[in-house]
Amino acid sequence: MRIYADNAATTxxxxxxxxxxxxxxxxxxxxxxxxxSEGQKAKEALEEAREKITRCINANAKEIIFxxxxxxxxxxxxxxxxxxxxxxxxTHIISDTIEHHAVLHTLKKLEKEGFTVTxxxxxxxxxxxxxxxxxxxxxxxxxxxxxxxxxxxGTIQPIKEIGAVCREKGILFHTDAVQAVGHIPVDVEDxxxxxxxxxxxxxxxxxxxxxxxxxxxxxxxxxxxxxxxxRGHRAGTENVPGIVAAAAALEExxxxxxEVSERVQVLRDRLIEGLKKIPHSALNGDPQKRxxxxxxxxxxxxxxxxxxxxxxxKGIMASSxxxxxxxxxxxxxxxxxxxxxxxxxxxxxxxxxxxxxxEEEVDYIIKSVEEVVTxxxxxxxxxxxxVNGKSKFIL
Amino acid sequence: xxxxxxxxxxxFRNPRNVxxxxxxxxxGEVGNAKCGDxxxxxxxxxxxxxxxxxxxxxGCGSAIASSSMATELIKGKPVSEAMELxxxxxxxxxxxxxxxxxxxxxxxxxxxxxxxxxxYSRHPEKKKEQ
Ligand SMILES: Cc1ncc(COP(=O)(O)O)c(C=O)c1O
Numbered sequence: 128m129r130i131y132a133d134n135a136a137t138t139x140x141x142x143x144x145x146x147x148x149x150x151x152x153x154x155x156x157x158x159x160x161x162x163x164s165e166g167q168k169a170k171e172a173l174e175e176a177r178e179k180i181t182r183c184i185n186a187n188a189k190e191i192i193f194x195x196x197x198x199x200x201x202x203x204x205x206x207x208x209x210x211x212x213x214x215x216x217x218t219h220i221i222s223d224t225i226e227h228h229a230v231l232h233t234l235k236k237l238e239k240e241g242f243t244v245t246x247x248x249x250x251x252x253x254x255x256x257x258x259x260x261x262x263x264x265x266x267x268x269x270x271x272x273x274x275x276x277x278x279x280x281g282t283i284q285p286i287k288e289i290g291a292v293c294r295e296k297g298i299l300f301h302t303d304a305v306q307a308v309g310h311i312p313v314d315v316e317d318x319x320x321x322x323x324x325x326x327x328x329x330x331x332x333x334x335x336x337x338x339x340x341x342x343x344x345x346x347x348x349x350x351x352x353x354x355x356x357x358r359g360h361r362a363g364t365e366n367v368p369g370i371v372a373a374a375a376a377l378e379e380x381x382x383x384x385x386e387v388s389e390r391v392q393v394l395r396d397r398l399i400e401g402l403k404k405i406p407h408s409a410l411n412g413d414p415q416k417r418x419x420x421x422x423x424x425x426x427x428x429x430x431x432x433x434x435x436x437x438x439x440x441k442g443i444m445a446s447s448x449x450x451x452x453x454x455x456x457x458x459x460x461x462x463x464x465x466x467x468x469x470x471x472x473x474x475x476x477x478x479x480x481x482x483x484x485x486e487e488e489v490d491y492i493i494k495s496v497e498e499v500v501t502x503x504x505x506x507x508x509x510x511x512x513x514v515n516g517k518s519k520f521i522l
Numbered sequence: 523x524x525x526x527x528x529x530x531x532x533x534f535r536n537p538r539n540v541x542x543x544x545x546x547x548x549x550g551e552v553g554n555a556k557c558g559d560x561x562x563x564x565x566x567x568x569x570x571x572x573x574x575x576x577x578x579x580x581g582c583g584s585a586i587a588s589s590s591m592a593t594e595l596i597k598g599k600p601v602s603e604a605m606e607l608x609x610x611x612x613x614x615x616x617x618x619x620x621x622x623x624x625x626x627x628x629x630x631x632x633x634x635x636x637x638x639x640x641x642y643s644r645h646p647e648k649k650k651e652q
Contacts, residue, residue, distance in 0.1 A: 456557060507560075
């Protein structure tokens with residue numbers, strides 16, 4: 128049995144998405160900028176895909192540009208707001224400590240160029256507080272960028288409240304909604320979102336395709352210069368098959384969203400309850416305000432990569448925020464930001480369930496994690512010191 | 523290609539010489555939990571020979587495999603030979619480690635040296651003989 132519990136990393140393409148893209152690989156492979164019918168057919172499909180996507184997030188077609196994914200959309204949104212701010216002499220940006228690196232590294236670049244960035248704390252539950260935002264706003268603030276849902280711990284931010292504050296103060300609001308779109312309801316109008324990033328491979332579409340929503344009137348900075356595609360805001364022959372598949376995937380995901388999330392959420396909570404029974408473990412992030420599929424735990428006295436390798440042997444695919452899996456010396460910045468110390472953050476496990484997860488799978492995961500954690504603790508000098516009272520339990 | 527060699531996975535899945543020696547003649551511990559790797563080595567030494575060795579490790583797959591392999595490489599060997607163990611020898615015996623995991627083999631070497639230092643500090647007369 129193989130259980131894919133790493134859907135926050137990427138998802139399997141849906142049948143609908145695969146089937147939608149095939150004709151544009153083999154039949155209508157023309158360049159959408161060409162005038163013969165094969166090209167125009169591709170162009171039509173492109174615009175139809177754009178329409179479909181707008182309906183899923185309550186936007187207008189002219190407000191969507193296709194990108195190579197979430198990272199590019201994040202870069203473009205933030206650099207756009209920064210350029211607009213700079214023109215007005217405003218160089219202050221507000222973000223938070225648990226953003227994806229696509230956002231954080233773009234902000235770092237801007238800091239080097241003279242922008243100042245306030246990183247709002249995500250507190251112990253992994254959720255930004257609106258009052259912290261209100262206090263951080265200055266007359267110099269040109270952008271607020273806060274993610275919709277976190278990719279590691281799944282916490283959902285108070286996006287509508289943040290949008291309302293930004294609208295009232297006349298500050299641009301961008302949200303990285305890569306983990307939200309297709310998983311929880313997203314309405315850019317209702318939440319006063321000015322710019323939003325999404326990525327198809329997180330909602331059963333293909334990898335390397337995403338989009339940026341930018342409210343009418345926002346002049347986007349062009350990151351990729353060249354042809355006039357995407358109304359001049361993103362050069363390069365459009366990835367028509369990928370875009371068509373992305374739209375088909377999102378349409379399907381958005382259509383079954385309520386039903387799927389209700390079902391998956393029950394399984395998520397069952398998984399959380401089961402893992403909680405492992406001694407000296409703790410759930411990361413708010414237990415309720417999290418995406419339906421996300422479970423993230425720390426287990427004291429074990430290291431995440433070892434945990435993952437043994438779970439893989441048992442057929443379970445998951446991920447961890449340990450340094451060993453990130454290829455850096457530090458464990459996940461998200462876990463550190465919510466107050467997990469290094470020692471404990473190394474022992475983290477993220478399980479992100481698929482839409483088709485079953486109760487049997489969840490029970491098998493619980494049993495397997497328990498076995499593996501117990502086994503690794505059995506020869507962990509850290510665990511021995513904890514048990515012998517030489518050091519104090521944190522969890 | 524897989525992240526780790528077959529050898530690494532074998533030593534990770536079936537680590538040799540796991541455990542504790544209660545009346546060890548030398549104990550060494552290196553690394554720290556902050557970095558995500560701790561290795562502890564226990565040595566039983568008789569007639570200047572490594573009679574027994576056991577380890578405990580908190581760390582990733584390659585840390586566990588490196589500890590396991592290091593114990594295999596010194597078990598039954600004269601202390602003088604154990605003293606010569608290098609991280610390279612550990613990594614080579616494992617059919618290599620990814621570059622960014624080489625520090626695991628360094629830790630294994632250090633843990634053993636640390637345990638031998640402990641042994642010598644308990645038996646200063648042995649050190650002179652060397
Ligand atoms: C929250 C978040 N933002 C951005 C990205 C980057 O998306 P992509 O892989 O499409 O560039 C990801 C995916 O890893 C993500 O989870």
